[in-house]
Amino acid sequence: MQIAIDGPASAGKSTIAKIVANKLNYVYIDTGAMYRAATLVALQHNVSLVDESGIVALIKQFPVTFKIEDQKQLVLVNDQDVSDQIRLPEITNNVSRVSALPQVRQLLVKQQQHLASQHSIVMDGRDIGTVVLPQADVKIFMVASVTERAQRRYQENTQRGIHTPLETLEDEISLRDYKDSHRKASPLKKATDALEIDTTGLNIEQVSQKVLKLIYNKT
Numbered sequence: 001m002q003i004a005i006d007g008p009a010s011a012g013k014s015t016i017a018k019i020v021a022n023k024l025n026y027v028y029i030d031t032g033a034m035y036r037a038a039t040l041v042a043l044q045h046n047v048s049l050v051d052e053s054g055i056v057a058l059i060k061q062f063p064v065t066f067k068i069e070d071q072k073q074l075v076l077v078n079d080q081d082v083s084d085q086i087r088l089p090e091i092t093n094n095v096s097r098v099s100a101l102p103q104v105r106q107l108l109v110k111q112q113q114h115l116a117s118q119h120s121i122v123m124d125g126r127d128i129g130t131v132v133l134p135q136a137d138v139k140i141f142m143v144a145s146v147t148e149r150a151q152r153r154y155q156e157n158t159q160r161g162i163h164t165p166l167e168t169l170e171d172e173i174s175l176r177d178y179k180d181s182h183r184k185a186s187p188l189k190k191a192t193d194a195l196e197i198d199t200t201g202l203n204i205e206q207v208s209q210k211v212l213k214l215i216y217n218k219t
Protein backbone atom coordinates (compact mmCIF):
# COMPACT_ATOMS: atom_id res chain seq x y z
CA MET A 1 0.00 0.00 0.00
CA GLN A 2 1.25 3.45 -0.91
CA ILE A 3 -0.30 6.62 0.46
CA ALA A 4 1.03 9.88 -1.05
CA ILE A 5 0.49 13.19 0.75
CA ASP A 6 1.58 16.36 -1.04
CA GLY A 7 0.98 20.03 -0.47
CA PRO A 8 2.60 23.39 0.32
CA ALA A 9 4.80 24.12 3.34
CA SER A 10 3.31 23.65 6.82
CA ALA A 11 -0.06 22.41 5.59
CA GLY A 12 0.04 19.66 8.25
CA LYS A 13 1.28 16.88 5.98
CA SER A 14 3.90 15.35 8.25
CA THR A 15 1.80 15.53 11.43
CA ILE A 16 -1.05 13.72 9.70
CA ALA A 17 1.20 11.32 7.79
CA LYS A 18 2.81 10.19 11.07
CA ILE A 19 -0.56 9.61 12.75
CA VAL A 20 -1.95 7.71 9.77
CA ALA A 21 1.19 5.58 9.37
CA ASN A 22 1.12 4.75 13.06
CA LYS A 23 -2.56 3.83 12.99
CA LEU A 24 -2.17 1.58 9.92
CA ASN A 25 1.22 0.25 10.98
CA TYR A 26 2.88 1.56 7.82
CA VAL A 27 6.28 3.17 7.51
CA TYR A 28 6.33 6.99 7.32
CA ILE A 29 8.80 8.62 4.95
CA ASP A 30 9.42 12.35 5.19
CA THR A 31 10.92 13.26 1.80
CA GLY A 32 11.31 16.92 2.82
CA ALA A 33 13.79 15.73 5.46
CA MET A 34 15.93 14.25 2.66
CA TYR A 35 16.13 17.59 0.81
CA ARG A 36 16.76 19.37 4.11
CA ALA A 37 19.57 16.94 5.01
CA ALA A 38 21.18 17.47 1.60
CA THR A 39 21.07 21.24 2.24
CA LEU A 40 22.60 20.81 5.70
CA VAL A 41 25.43 18.63 4.43
CA ALA A 42 26.18 21.07 1.57
CA LEU A 43 26.34 24.01 4.00
CA GLN A 44 28.49 22.04 6.46
CA HIS A 45 30.97 21.15 3.71
CA ASN A 46 30.98 24.61 2.15
CA VAL A 47 29.66 23.26 -1.14
CA SER A 48 27.85 25.95 -3.09
CA LEU A 49 24.07 25.47 -3.26
CA VAL A 50 24.24 25.75 -7.04
CA ASP A 51 26.97 23.11 -7.38
CA GLU A 52 24.73 20.31 -8.56
CA SER A 53 27.33 17.56 -9.00
CA GLY A 54 29.04 18.56 -5.75
CA ILE A 55 25.79 18.14 -3.81
CA VAL A 56 24.98 14.86 -5.56
CA ALA A 57 28.40 13.52 -4.53
CA LEU A 58 27.76 14.59 -0.91
CA ILE A 59 24.34 12.88 -0.84
CA LYS A 60 25.98 9.67 -2.03
CA GLN A 61 28.71 10.01 0.57
CA PHE A 62 26.32 10.91 3.41
CA PRO A 63 22.98 9.22 2.72
CA VAL A 64 20.01 10.01 4.95
CA THR A 65 18.51 7.24 7.04
CA PHE A 66 15.48 7.19 9.31
CA LYS A 67 15.26 5.52 12.70
CA ILE A 68 12.43 5.20 15.22
CA GLU A 69 13.46 5.83 18.82
CA ASP A 70 11.02 6.23 21.72
CA GLN A 71 8.20 6.47 19.15
CA LYS A 72 9.93 9.46 17.54
CA GLN A 73 11.20 9.34 13.99
CA LEU A 74 14.78 10.50 13.82
CA VAL A 75 16.60 11.71 10.72
CA LEU A 76 20.21 10.54 10.61
CA VAL A 77 23.16 11.55 8.45
CA ASN A 78 26.34 9.57 8.97
CA ASP A 79 24.67 7.98 12.04
CA GLN A 80 24.24 11.43 13.61
CA ASP A 81 20.81 12.65 14.64
CA VAL A 82 20.12 15.81 12.59
CA SER A 83 16.34 15.90 13.20
CA ASP A 84 16.45 19.31 14.92
CA GLN A 85 19.24 20.83 12.87
CA ILE A 86 17.41 20.35 9.56
CA ARG A 87 14.49 22.45 10.87
CA LEU A 88 16.65 25.51 11.61
CA PRO A 89 15.74 28.68 9.63
CA GLU A 90 19.04 28.57 7.74
CA ILE A 91 18.06 25.22 6.24
CA THR A 92 14.38 26.06 5.74
CA ASN A 93 15.26 29.23 3.85
CA ASN A 94 17.80 27.52 1.57
CA VAL A 95 16.26 24.11 0.92
CA SER A 96 14.25 25.24 -2.14
CA ARG A 97 17.49 26.07 -3.94
CA VAL A 98 18.81 22.55 -3.44
CA SER A 99 15.49 20.86 -4.22
CA ALA A 100 15.31 22.71 -7.56
CA LEU A 101 18.45 20.93 -8.84
CA PRO A 102 17.36 18.20 -11.29
CA GLN A 103 20.21 15.77 -10.53
CA VAL A 104 19.59 16.06 -6.80
CA ARG A 105 15.91 15.28 -7.35
CA GLN A 106 16.74 12.36 -9.62
CA LEU A 107 18.92 10.75 -6.96
CA LEU A 108 16.56 11.37 -4.03
CA VAL A 109 13.50 10.23 -6.01
CA LYS A 110 15.32 6.96 -6.77
CA GLN A 111 16.06 6.49 -3.05
CA GLN A 112 12.44 7.31 -2.17
CA GLN A 113 11.10 4.81 -4.69
CA HIS A 114 13.43 2.17 -3.29
CA LEU A 115 12.21 2.84 0.27
CA ALA A 116 8.60 2.66 -0.93
CA SER A 117 9.16 -0.70 -2.60
CA GLN A 118 10.06 -2.33 0.71
CA HIS A 119 7.06 -1.56 2.93
CA SER A 120 3.53 -0.28 3.01
CA ILE A 121 4.18 3.41 3.34
CA VAL A 122 2.83 6.88 3.89
CA MET A 123 5.11 9.34 2.11
CA ASP A 124 4.81 13.11 2.20
CA GLY A 125 6.39 15.81 0.05
CA ARG A 126 5.73 17.93 -3.02
CA ASP A 127 5.93 15.49 -5.95
CA ILE A 128 4.96 12.14 -4.44
CA GLY A 129 1.65 11.74 -6.26
CA THR A 130 3.00 13.21 -9.51
CA VAL A 131 6.53 11.82 -9.82
CA VAL A 132 7.75 9.55 -7.02
CA LEU A 133 4.73 7.25 -6.71
CA PRO A 134 2.40 7.99 -9.63
CA GLN A 135 0.70 4.62 -8.97
CA ALA A 136 0.04 5.35 -5.26
CA ASP A 137 -3.17 3.76 -3.97
CA VAL A 138 -4.32 6.98 -2.31
CA LYS A 139 -3.17 10.52 -3.18
CA ILE A 140 -3.97 13.46 -0.96
CA PHE A 141 -3.22 17.12 -1.63
CA MET A 142 -3.30 19.01 1.65
CA VAL A 143 -3.69 22.78 1.71
CA ALA A 144 -4.40 25.52 4.30
CA SER A 145 -4.40 29.32 4.28
CA VAL A 146 -0.98 30.97 4.52
CA THR A 147 -2.01 32.75 7.74
CA GLU A 148 -2.92 29.51 9.45
CA ARG A 149 0.19 27.74 8.20
CA ALA A 150 2.39 30.54 9.55
CA GLN A 151 0.62 30.32 12.91
CA ARG A 152 1.22 26.56 13.08
CA ARG A 153 4.89 26.99 12.16
CA TYR A 154 5.18 29.73 14.80
CA GLN A 155 3.91 27.39 17.52
CA GLU A 156 6.15 24.57 16.32
CA ASN A 157 9.16 26.89 16.28
CA THR A 158 8.40 28.21 19.76
CA GLN A 159 8.46 24.65 21.09
CA ARG A 160 11.86 24.13 19.42
CA GLY A 161 13.21 27.39 20.89
CA ILE A 162 13.26 29.16 17.50
CA HIS A 163 11.93 32.73 17.65
CA THR A 164 10.97 34.13 14.24
CA PRO A 165 8.19 36.76 14.06
CA LEU A 166 4.86 35.60 12.64
CA GLU A 167 4.95 38.04 9.70
CA THR A 168 8.43 36.84 8.73
CA LEU A 169 7.19 33.24 8.78
CA GLU A 170 4.24 34.15 6.60
CA ASP A 171 6.61 35.78 4.06
CA GLU A 172 9.02 32.84 4.18
CA ILE A 173 6.25 30.29 3.65
CA SER A 174 4.82 32.23 0.70
CA LEU A 175 8.25 32.55 -0.88
CA ARG A 176 9.03 28.83 -0.42
CA ASP A 177 5.64 27.88 -1.93
CA TYR A 178 6.35 30.16 -4.87
CA LYS A 179 9.79 28.66 -5.46
CA ASP A 180 8.57 25.08 -5.01
CA SER A 181 5.67 25.51 -7.41
CA HIS A 182 7.55 27.49 -10.08
CA ARG A 183 10.72 25.44 -10.43
CA LYS A 184 11.28 23.52 -13.68
CA ALA A 185 12.05 20.11 -12.12
CA SER A 186 8.87 18.45 -10.76
CA PRO A 187 7.21 21.51 -9.24
CA LEU A 188 4.71 21.30 -6.42
CA LYS A 189 1.47 20.41 -8.16
CA LYS A 190 -1.71 18.56 -7.32
CA ALA A 191 -1.87 15.21 -9.15
CA THR A 192 -4.98 15.03 -11.33
CA ASP A 193 -6.22 12.04 -9.32
CA ALA A 194 -5.40 13.49 -5.87
CA LEU A 195 -8.07 14.32 -3.33
CA GLU A 196 -7.73 17.82 -1.88
CA ILE A 197 -8.18 18.47 1.82
CA ASP A 198 -8.25 22.05 3.10
CA THR A 199 -7.10 21.87 6.73
CA THR A 200 -7.80 25.55 7.52
CA GLY A 201 -9.81 25.68 10.74
CA LEU A 202 -9.54 21.92 11.33
CA ASN A 203 -7.68 20.30 14.19
CA ILE A 204 -5.30 17.35 13.92
CA GLU A 205 -7.95 14.84 14.98
CA GLN A 206 -10.41 16.10 12.37
CA VAL A 207 -7.87 15.99 9.55
CA SER A 208 -6.53 12.54 10.44
CA GLN A 209 -10.10 11.18 10.59
CA LYS A 210 -10.77 12.62 7.13
CA VAL A 211 -7.61 11.09 5.70
CA LEU A 212 -8.24 7.69 7.30
CA LYS A 213 -11.79 7.71 5.93
CA LEU A 214 -10.46 8.39 2.43
CA ILE A 215 -7.99 5.54 2.77
CA TYR A 216 -10.62 3.09 4.07
CA ASN A 217 -12.97 4.09 1.23
CA LYS A 218 -10.30 3.52 -1.37
CA THR A 219 -9.05 0.17 -0.09
Ligand code: C5P
Nearest residue numbers: 031032033035095096099125126127180
Ligand atom coordinates in the same frame (compact mmCIF):
# COMPACT_ATOMS: atom_id res chain seq x y z
O1 C5P B 1 8.23 19.17 3.68
P1 C5P B 1 9.29 20.18 4.04
O2 C5P B 1 8.74 21.55 4.26
O3 C5P B 1 10.18 19.72 5.13
O4 C5P B 1 10.19 20.25 2.72
C1 C5P B 1 11.30 21.09 2.65
C2 C5P B 1 11.58 21.45 1.21
O5 C5P B 1 12.03 20.31 0.49
C3 C5P B 1 10.40 21.98 0.39
O6 C5P B 1 10.19 23.36 0.58
C4 C5P B 1 10.83 21.65 -1.03
O7 C5P B 1 11.70 22.63 -1.53
C5 C5P B 1 11.61 20.38 -0.85
N1 C5P B 1 10.83 19.17 -1.18
C6 C5P B 1 10.70 18.84 -2.50
N2 C5P B 1 10.10 17.66 -2.84
C7 C5P B 1 9.63 16.84 -1.91
C8 C5P B 1 9.71 17.19 -0.54
C9 C5P B 1 10.31 18.39 -0.20
O8 C5P B 1 11.11 19.58 -3.38
N3 C5P B 1 9.07 15.66 -2.26
